[in-house]
Amino acid sequence: MKEKAPRIGIMGGTFDPVHYGHLVTAEGARCVYKLDQVFFLPTGRPPHKSMKEVSDAEHRYMMTVLATLTNPHFEVSRLDIDREGVSYTIDTLRILRDFYGPEAELFFITGADAIFEITDWKDSDEYLTIAHFIAAARPGFALEELPKATQDWVDKHADRFHVLNVPAMAISSTEIRQRVKNGMSIRYLVPEPVEHYIRRNKLYL
Numbered sequence: 263m264k265e266k267a268p269r270i271g272i273m274g275g276t277f278d279p280v281h282y283g284h285l286v287t288a289e290g291a292r293c294v295y296k297l298d299q300v301f302f303l304p305t306g307r308p309p310h311k312s313m314k315e316v317s318d319a320e321h322r323y324m325m326t327v328l329a330t331l332t333n334p335h336f337e338v339s340r341l342d343i344d345r346e347g348v349s350y351t352i353d354t355l356r357i358l359r360d361f362y363g364p365e366a367e368l369f370f371i372t373g374a375d376a377i378f379e380i381t382d383w384k385d386s387d388e389y390l391t392i393a394h395f396i397a398a399a400r401p402g403f404a405l406e407e408l409p410k411a412t413q414d415w416v417d418k419h420a421d422r423f424h425v426l427n428v429p430a431m432a433i434s435s436t437e438i439r440q441r442v443k444n445g446m447s448i449r450y451l452v453p454e455p456v457e458h459y460i461r462r463n464k465l466y467l
């Protein structure tokens with residue numbers, strides 16, 4: 263009997279820190295798109311940020327491992343972190359396509375806000391030929407907010423571009439970092455082990 267082609271989610275993000283919004287997004291995508299596995303892929307050296315703005319990759323990796331530990335469908339990949347130089351998403355997707363083979367269905371999951379400038383990303387025309395794209399939207403997000411060039415990019419492969427509304431994405435990493443800095447509680451915004459990790463390593467102070 264022919265084996266079912268795997269359906270793999272790739273959750274791309276900086277995860278500085280990872281929070282419940284990310285976890286709800288990944289679990290929502292897994293259920294809606296019937297994914298076998300979701301790989302969290304913390305960014306290495308993202309092309310659009312200076313590394314001064316971002317916490318050390320090992321901290322972001324560790325927090326993501328701690329947050330995903332109890333879900334058997336979640337794993338964390340070091341693919342971007344361990345790669346030398348700037349990590350472009352298209353290179354990551356090519357590696358994963360070669361690894362899983364042409365039969366596999368890949369779903370790249372990230373924040374709707376993160377794709378605003380996608381037409382400026384390296385080889386942006388190729389993305390939707392390799393993977394489906396799931397844009398996790400915060401409450402109130404509308405596709406019409408995207409710049410015209412990005413809307414045209416979406417329209418070209420509309421059947422492979424999906425918007426997933428995630429009310430829990432009202433939580434943001436920026437707000438969590440700010441709350442830590444201001445001595446405010448982050449309880450129930452991040453999993454408890456992540457909160458302990460942040461405190462223990464004096465992150466975001």
Ligand code: NAP
Pocket residue numbers: 273274275276277278283284287305308309310349350351352371372373374375376382383384398431433434435436
């Ligand atoms: P970002 O600009 O820091 O984030 C933009 C927004 O999207 C933020 O509101 C963020 O919320 C949200 N977000 C980010 N990742 C998410 C996820 N997995 N699920 C739900 N919401 C998410 O974006 P980023 O994290 O640096 O990058 C996102 C992905 O796009 C990464 O995989 C990155 O490598 C890729 N990217 C690639 C290129 C390129 O190849 N040229 C350029 C830019 C981005 P939080 O802050 O709360 O996470």
